[in-house]
Amino acid sequence: MEQLLRDLSRVVLAGRALGEVLEEITAIATAGIPGSESTSITLVRGDKAWTAAYQGEMALAADELQYAEGYGPCLDAGRGGVVLRIDDMRTEQRWPDYVARVVDLGVRSSLSVPLPYQGGVIGALNNYSSQPGAFASPESLAAGTDVAEAIAVAVANAEAHHELGEQARNMRIAMDSRAVIEQAKGVLMAQQHVDAEQAFEILRAASQRANRKLREVATGVVASTQPQ
Template identity: 75%
Template sequence: MLRELSRVVLANRTLDEVLADVTRIAATGIPGAEATSITLLRNDKGFTAAYNGEMALAADELQYEKGYGPCMDAGRGGVLLRIDDMRTETRWPDYVANVQASTGVLSSLSVPLPYQGSSIGALNNYSTKPAAFATPESLAAGLEVAEVVAVVVANADAHWQLGEQARNMRIAMDSRAVIEQAKGVLMAQRHVDAEQAFEILREASQRYNRKLRDIAQGIVDGTQQR
């Protein structure tokens, strides 16, 4: 399982795509898990970044509605939280009553995702059987996977951000090139300098309530069609 996790490709993929692979692998590798999800925390609010099994998503979303629960608290507090039987659990009374009735979940294991001395969320595992995660093997596998997931999340997030920055840079460069072309057309047609040409573009953008790049593209296209 850990070897398979280490082979997950990060480059040129979104964080959602990477985490979908991770949850699928984790769901088959943690003893007792029938459904698995990854909760990430942003501004103290949780969201399910990926899941394997509808039961996991439904159980997560019940916790987000309440603002608390084992996956939320594991992520916030950086502690492992295990529920052996929802029917006798007393720590989250509203949640355990609802999750049992609506999803059939009877036991769960939420493992914090450690990153640079803090927690960025939790790896959540659910089962319709009581005490599904009470074995040492389940706990050990959950901890091992959570460490790998934390690294994958951090790396994938970094790759995605770098990719977004590169894409945004390309878009900006393309826009700049079109604007420069349009300025050149205006300078030749109206015998104005570069600053005056840009002012013409800016005024047209405001007058017609259109993006500067779109105005510039229209001028360039009109020249090419002649």
């Protein structure tokens, strides 16, 4: 358990793609969660669910089977925010179609832990084993919970970077728009002998008539002064 926490604490988030970080975390989870032979991370957005990272083909195949069925422990944990443990697929009754088919993939037990995020859940950490009862110990759940929290931190970090990037992009667009509008006002002031306020009103009226963005109209005005 201590080794698992040390490994999670060493995961670098800054400057890395989310997928790369999640792949590293799934490898740590497979090695550090008692009973786990194969691990995956299911992310859920509305009605859509997908495997964002996995370690071992068993996990990916089991996930894909649940997506095809439209239900299963990874989906229910990822949407409902509950821990779901299956000790033996051969006797499990909650998802009959799924468990009947996943046994053929070699899966006998699983543990799905929800990913906490801003008061809700965004998916699940899924652990699979070819042995029945592989996740029956309290240590398995404790380790799974620690990994799930690390995943949530990684996703939150990625979301924050994305939002900052969007804000910076929007700011650049706004600054570019302001610059071209000011240029267009200067052109109109020189051509039509009007002041800055009147020039802006001319641009605004043209924008409304043409049902085009003010920036597009301003760009056209500036472009009209360029030599052909």
